[in-house]
Amino acid sequence: GAKWTYNGPEGEHHWSKHYPYCGGAFQSPIDIKSELLRFDPTLRPIEIQNYNLSPNEQLTLGNNGHSVQISLPSKMHISSLPHRYTAAQLHFHWGSSGRPSGSEHTVNSKQYAAEMHVVHFNSDKYPNMSMAVDKSDGLAVLGVLIEVGEFNPAFEQFLRFINGIKYIDQRVQVPGFNIRALLPARLDEFYRYDGSLTTPPCYPSVLWTIFRNHVTISRKQFLDMATALYSSHAQESSPVPLNENFRKTQLVDSRVVLVSFKE
Numbered sequence: 316g317a318k319w320t321y322n323g324p325e326g327e328h329h330w331s332k333h334y335p336y337c338g339g340a341f342q343s344p345i346d347i348k349s350e351l352l353r354f355d356p357t358l359r360p361i362e363i364q365n366y367n368l369s370p371n372e373q374l375t376l377g378n379n380g381h382s383v384q385i386s387l388p389s390k391m392h393i394s395s396l397p398h399r400y401t402a403a404q405l406h407f408h409w410g411s412s413g414r415p416s417g418s419e420h421t422v423n424s425k426q427y428a429a430e431m432h433v434v435h436f437n438s439d440k441y442p443n444m445s446m447a448v449d450k451s452d453g454l455a456v457l458g459v460l461i462e463v464g465e466f467n468p469a470f471e472q473f474l475r476f477i478n479g480i481k482y483i484d485q486r487v488q489v490p491g492f493n494i495r496a497l498l499p500a501r502l503d504e505f506y507r508y509d510g511s512l513t514t515p516p517c518y519p520s521v522l523w524t525i526f527r528n529h530v531t532i533s534r535k536q537f538l539d540m541a542t543a544l545y546s547s548h549a550q551e552s553s554p555v556p557l558n559e560n561f562r563k564t565q566l567v568d569s570r571v572v573l574v575s576f577k578e
C-alpha cells in the first residue's frame with residue numbers, strides 16, 4: 316500500500332487518509348491506567364507451544380522499513396485461547412539514542428524503552444495472516460515491555476546480526492533460539508483488551524495480551540537496536556534512521572482492560 320511513516324507528512328495523524336480504520340474505534344496502543352482495570356478470574360495463563368527452536372532451524376531476520384522483524388515457524392502457537400493462534404512474526408518498537416522511551420503501550424503514563432510484539436493469527440478459522448488480519452477474531456499479539464538494565468542473552472541471539480539488515484528490505488538467516496526466553500518469567504500475569512494493529516491498516520482485529528512484568532536489555536543492546544537501522548535503501552545518499560517507531564496511545568472509549576492478577 317501507500318507508504319506511511321511515524322513522523323512528518325505521512326505521519327500517524329495522516330494515516331486515516333489512506334487507511335480509514337486508523338481513524339476508527341478500538342485502536343491500539345493505549346495507556347493502561349489503574350482505574351480502567353478489572354480483575355477477571357477466568358483469564359488463564361498464556362500457554363505457548365514449540366517456542367524453543369533448535370539452532371539447526373533458520374529464522375529470517377529482516378528490516379521491513381518500519382521495524383526489525385523475525386519470521387516465525389508455524390509450529391509455534393498459543394494453546395490457551397479459545398482458538399489456536401499460530402505465530403507469524405515478532406517485531407519491536409523503540410525510541411532513539413537520545414530518548415530511551417519508545418514503547419507503544421504505557422502503564423499509568425509510564426513509557427518503557429521499547430516493546431516487543433509476537434504476532435499470531437487464528438489458524439482454526441483462517442489459512443494465513445493475510446486472511447486473518449482484518450477479521451475481528453483474526454489476531455492475537457503478545458506484548459512485552461522492555462526496560463534498559465541487565466544484559467539479556469536471549470536478545471543477543473538476533474541483535475548480533477542486526478548490522479546485516481541496516482537498510483530496508485535487507486534480510487539475513489539466523490540460527491533458531493528459544494523465543495520463550497524473550498518473554499518475561501510469568502506468563503500468568505497480564506493485561507488483556509480488544510484493540511488493533513498499531514500500524515496501517517490499523518484493523519481492529521487484535522486480542523492484546525500485554526505481560527505485567529517487563530524484561531531488560533543492556534544500554535548497549537538498546538543502542539544497537541535504536542541506532543543500527545535505516546528505513547532507506549542501502550545506496551540512498553541521505554539515509555533515514557529507523558527509530559521512534561511507536562504510535563501514540565489512543566482513546567480507550569468504553570473499553571475495559573482486564574487483568575489476570577489481583578494486586
Ligand SMILES: NS(=O)(=O)c1c(F)c(F)c(S(=O)(=O)CCO)c(N[C@H]2CCc3ccccc32)c1F
Pocket residue numbers: 379381382384403404406432434444445448456511512513514515
Ligand atoms: N504493532 S502490530 O503488531 O500491530 C504490527 C506492527 F507494528 C508492524 F510494524 C507490523 S509489520 O509487518 O512489521 C509492518 C507493517 O505491517 C505488523 N505486521 C502484521 C500486520 C499485517 C501483517 C501481515 C503479515 C504478517 C504480519 C503482519 C504488525 F502486526
Ligand SMILES: [Zn+2]
Pocket residue numbers: 406407408431432513
Ligand atoms: Zn508492533
